[in-house]
Amino acid sequence: MYIFSKHKKINKLDKLSKNLSSLVLFKLPQPIIGIILPIIIILIWHFLALTETIRSNLLPPPQEVINEILILTRDGSLFSHILITLSRVFYGFIFGAITATILGVLTGVSPLMRRFFDPTIQALKAVPSLAWVPLFILWFGIFEDSKIALISVGVFFPIYLNLMMGIRQIDKKMVEVAHVYNLNSFQTIRWILLPGIIPEWVTGLRSGLALGWMFVIAAELMGASEGLGYLMIDGQMTGRPALIIGALILFAMIGKLTDELIYVSAKPFLKWKVSLDTMQEEETNA
Numbered sequence: 429m430y431i432f433s434k435h436k437k438i439n440k441l442d443k444l445s446k447n448l449s450s451l452v453l454f455k456l457p458q459p460i461i462g463i464i465l466p467i468i469i470i471l472i473w474h475f476l477a478l479t480e481t482i483r484s485n486l487l488p489p490p491q492e493v494i495n496e497i498l499i500l501t502r503d504g505s506l507f508s509h510i511l512i513t514l515s516r517v518f519y520g521f522i523f524g525a526i527t528a529t530i531l532g533v534l535t536g537v538s539p540l541m542r543r544f545f546d547p548t549i550q551a552l553k554a555v556p557s558l559a560w561v562p563l564f565i566l567w568f569g570i571f572e573d574s575k576i577a578l579i580s581v582g583v584f585f586p587i588y589l590n591l592m593m594g595i596r597q598i599d600k601k602m603v604e605v606a607h608v609y610n611l612n613s614f615q616t617i618r619w620i621l622l623p624g625i626i627p628e629w630v631t632g633l634r635s636g637l638a639l640g641w642m643f644v645i646a647a648e649l650m651g652a653s654e655g656l657g658y659l660m661i662d663g664q665m666t667g668r669p670a671l672i673i674g675a676l677i678l679f680a681m682i683g684k685l686t687d688e689l690i691y692v693s694a695k696p697f698l699k700w701k702v703s704l705d706t707m708q709e710e711e712t713n714a
Contacts, residue, residue, distance in 0.1 A: 488670040493677070496670040500659075510682065513644055513655040516572070517686075520579025520647075521640045525633060527580070528587035532632075535588075536595025546592070553585045557646045570651035575644075582643030586635035594628025595621075622697075630694040634687055641683040656682075 470490060476482050477489035484492075500506035531549070535542040560578055568574035598621060606616040648657025656675045663671030 485667070486669060488673065492670045493674045496668070497674045497678070500674075509654055509656055509659055510678065513648070513657065514682070516575050516579060516647060516655065517637075517640050517644050520576045520644070521583050521637055523576065524580035524583030524640070525587055525636060528584045528632070528636065529591060529629070532588045532591030532629075533595065536592040542592070549585070549588060553589075557582060557643050561646060561650055565650055574650055575647035575652070578647045578650075579640050579643045582639040583636040586639060587629070587632035590628045590632030590635065591625065594625045594632075597628075598624040626694070626697050630690065630698065633690055633694075637686060637690060638683065641679060641686075645679075 473487070474490055477484065477487055497506065500509070531545055535545050557578065560581055564574040564577050568577060602620050602624075603616065606620050611619065644655070645657040645660065648655045649661065652658045652661075656678055659675040660672050663669065663675065
């Protein structure tokens with residue numbers, strides 16, 4: 429009886445999904461669908477500012493934020509702030525991703541390495557980002573090394589966890605099939621392990637990059653005189669909410685672009701998964 433009821437619920441959800449997919453909104457190109465919500469948010473923001481529902485010293489109108497960004501663009505400082513933040517995220521991401529990939533593979537493949545490393549890594553994962561700041565300042569000073577180290581910590585954990593779990597969840601029967609067909613080690617890695625690992629690894633990279641962008645704000649609290657995080661602190665200290673919101677918008681836009689870069693770069697290695705997703709979408713729309 430429970431199973432029958434469960435199947436009925438699933439069928440209802442499928443019908444609801446198909447009905448939603450048939451709406452005109454969901455038949456628009458993906459990029460257009462993606463910008464609908466930001467446009468709605470901007471319109472609501474403009475309305476709240478126009479009617480002074482929220483005071484302008486707390487929520488400035490959109491045009492004031494645009495003007496603040498244009499001022500920084502004209503004096504040439506905006507590009508410098510963006511570049512320094514990008515470089516910090518880049519180096520932090522590279523160091524964090526390399527370390528996470530090595531340890532993720534080791535702990536995923538070897539039960540002994542997992543028992544040795546994983547408990548400590550899981551414990552360190554619970555430490556808040558700001559808790560690392562005084563320690564890294566003590567170790568590396570307030571210069572670039574401490575900032576990059578902090579970003580690396582944020583990047584490390586999602587990549588490590590996704591990769592380790594991806595390796596552990598590979599179906600052992602697939603490995604047995606490789607032995608049956610006398611595949612050598614390289615062929616087993618190429619045709620069995622990598623297709624199972626890469627999707628999880630890419631997900632980890634994207635999650636790690638997102639945390640890297642979050643951690644760079646904490647990193648730029650550490651005595652920075654340049655960067656988008658510094659602009660936010662400067663806006664807070666000088667009472668310019670338009671500068672803070674402008675920096676937030678720039679963080680969101682650049683973060684989205686870098687995430688899209690990883691996705692597009694990894695797409696050739698995920699053709700089979702993309703094909704499966706396309707098939708599922710077609711079945712839903714049918």
